[in-house]
Amino acid sequence: MTIRLSDDESAEVRHLELFSGLDDAHFAELMLGAYVQTFPPQIELIHEGEPADFLHVVTSGSVELFASWNGRETTMATLAPVSTFILAATIRDAPYLMSARTLEKSRIVLVPSRDMRAIFDLDPTFAVAVVSELARAYRQVVKNTKNLKLRTSLERLANYLVHRQECAGGRNEFGLDIEKRRLASYLGMTPENLSRAIRQLRPYGVRVNGNHVTITDKADLLAFAKPESLIDDPNS
Amino acid sequence: MTIRLSDDESAEVRHLELFSGLDDAHFAELMLGAYVQTFPPQIELIHEGEPADFLHVVTSGSVELFASWNGRETTMATLAPVSTFILAATIRDAPYLMSARTLEKSRIVLVPSRDMRAIFDLDPTFAVAVVSELARAYRQVVKNTKNLKLRTSLERLANYLVHRQECAGGRNEFGLDIEKRRLASYLGMTPENLSRAIRQLRPYGVRVNGNHVTITDKADLLAFAKPESLIDDPNS
DNA sequence: TACAATAATTGATAAATGTCAAGCAGTCAA
DNA sequence: TTGACTGCTTGACATTTATCAATTATTGTA
Incomplete structure (x- = not known):
């Protein structure tokens, strides 16, 4: 069930720091392959270990990132609109390290990883935005590690x-x-x-x-x- | 005491994935502003909270990354040659989140953050390499968080x-x-x-x-x- | 509203982890 | 070689955190 984005939703995504520097043509191209879907609560959107086929964007509701090992589970983050998740896996074409589930009824935009990488290779300003976002995310996780180990x-x-x-x-x-x-x-x-x-x-x-x-x-x-x-x- | 890099050292740095895609001119430019220094053991190279003026590269010896809070201290990573550290802070022009000290006598290459950002803006292939390195580093920290929380x-x-x-x-x-x-x-x-x-x-x-x-x-x-x-x- | 299901709290207990103090073992330099 | 130093180990104990079981909210729904 592929549903194209409404103009409103497209605009919301556009306003994310990650995409705001992108020129119109490239952004339009990205949105062409993207689709949007509404999920009920408690739906597992992605499962750790699977290939990262899509960049996800929460535009409404909320999403929990979590990870499991040996029957245990831990919450890694909770995401509110509007935010993207699993950028690093998308870019690296690597498996997800975390799973994600909706916490409430949520609207999720899915952008194919392949398109992300294509625009990324084409548009230097997008690469810059990706770097900025990744550096921010990296530093956030380092802070979290300090929080866990020092307190x-x-x-x-x-x-x-x-x-x-x-x-x-x-x-x-x-x-x-x-x-x-x-x-x-x-x-x-x-x-x-x-x-x-x-x-x-x-x-x-x-x-x-x-x-x-x-x-x-x-x-x-x-x-x-x-x-x-x-x-x-x-x-x- | 500014010491230019020897050809051998320059070659070592060149072989890092981060720099290997860079064209010769840009790499040479980067190395022009870089310098190298040998430090004795137990020297604090960088201190968390300070502005990230240099990207560091260990070419011999070893370096410990650590963090402190409220009188406590924890080891975040140990780095062996040849590896870079504090890329995210360099790119974001943000303060270091971690401190670093030499564990043994170590040779460290220092590349001015300003030059990094300049080449980064100039050379799309470098931006791609930075993205790749940051995504790798991000995923490594996420894995570390899972290790800490699940085990x-x-x-x-x-x-x-x-x-x-x-x-x-x-x-x-x-x-x-x-x-x-x-x-x-x-x-x-x-x-x-x-x-x-x-x-x-x-x-x-x-x-x-x-x-x-x-x-x-x-x-x-x-x-x-x-x-x-x-x-x-x-x-x- | 009432029921069932889920989440939150509480108490008792166990396990994991940290602290303190002492002793041991290797290292280095006089 | 000795002695001081540092890191490692061990035991006793304290603290933190988890587990289990029972109870009490709270939520969603018939």
């Missing part, structure tokens, strides 16, 4: 909350926007442990009620979390 | 040994080539724990005496380690 799970949770608060414009109250069991997995801990960790942060001014987070003492939380741009700032 | 420290050690054995041509006996405390830090554990983990692997046919490793039963070790290309194969 305890409690510290990771504290810094996650600090970060989420900033995303929420610094407000004292905000929603979690992610199931707790997925947050636990993302932070590298069990759901049981996350529950307990949340309570351990109470003395530092953190209240969590269901999905609702209240930071009663930001200074206290910051003093405990000790966030640092080289780990926690996505733009640095 | 216990004992499993990480077992897989490390399997990997080292393959690097040693599959021989039953090989050297560790890394101080145990650094290996411990790389694997995300304490030196004490590494000592104990090594003994825990005895039932699986692993003997370690100082730097010398003997695998008496490869099948047993493999059955325990369960290596997988999507985590353990650097080329996939």
Whole structure:
């Protein structure tokens, strides 16, 4: 079931940093081979180990990247619109390292990897954009590794909350926007442990009620979390 | 103390995948601004947070990449000749996310980031090589994250040994080539724990005496380690 | 609304991992 | 060769994290 992109969707994709520098002809060519599909929740879009035939773009809903080994599973990232995923595998023509599933009903644009590589060879400005995006992604994963290796799970949770608060414009109250069991997995801990960790942060001014987070003492939380741009700032 | 590269050194750098596609003129231009320096052991070459003024290339010796937070420190990677490091920071003109120190007496080629970006803008084939290298590096870090999140420290050690054995041509006996405390830090554990983990692997046919490793039963070790290309194969 | 299914929490316990202190073993230089 | 130094190992113990089982929300749906 191949469905071409609507103009609106095409424009959304166009606005991604990855594609914004591309000239119109090349972008049109890319979109010619692309199609869009709406998936229900909990659908596995890609499975690790399979060849990377498409670059994926979430234009609505949300997608979880996860990885498995020996019967265990861990959440690697959660993606909100509009973002691309699995660029590196696409470019390298290599197998996916991670699997992806929809978390809610989601609209996904699929751009054939072959077309990506073709435009990439043709258009130097696209290569530059790909480099920029890959370098950003690489640095993000390095930061994540530092987070995992240098901090305890409690510290990771504290810094996650600090970060989420900033995303929420610094407000004292905000929603979690992610199931707790997925947050636990993302932070590298069990759901049981996350529950307990949340309570351990109470003395530092953190209240969590269901999905609702209240930071009663930001200074206290910051003093405990000790966030640092080289780990926690996505733009640095 | 600016020292130009010898022809031999220049050739070594030239052979790196990153530079091999570059045309002679551009490569020569790059090397014109580059210089080489020999450092004693335990010298901090770069410090995380500082601006990335140079792409570094180890041509002899070895270099450790590490990161710190809140008084803790962890080894992120150990680099053998000939390899480059901190490409992403160089390209993005961003601060280093990791620090680097020499482990032994080492010869390091320094290529100004400015020149890198200039050639990068000029030469599409170089952009392609940079993309390829960044995609490889990105995937390597993702694999490392999977290793950290999906495996216990004992499993990480077992897989490390399997990997080292393959690097040693599959021989039953090989050297560790890394101080145990650094290996411990790389694997995300304490030196004490590494000592104990090594003994825990005895039932699986692993003997370690100082730097010398003997695998008496490869099948047993493999059955325990369960290596997988999507985590353990650097080329996939 | 009520039911079933799923997610979150809690307590008890176990396993993994880290810390501290002491002793041992190899290295290097006087 | 000796002595200081450093890294490695070991044991005792503490902390962190996971597991298991039971209970309590919460969600989605008939």
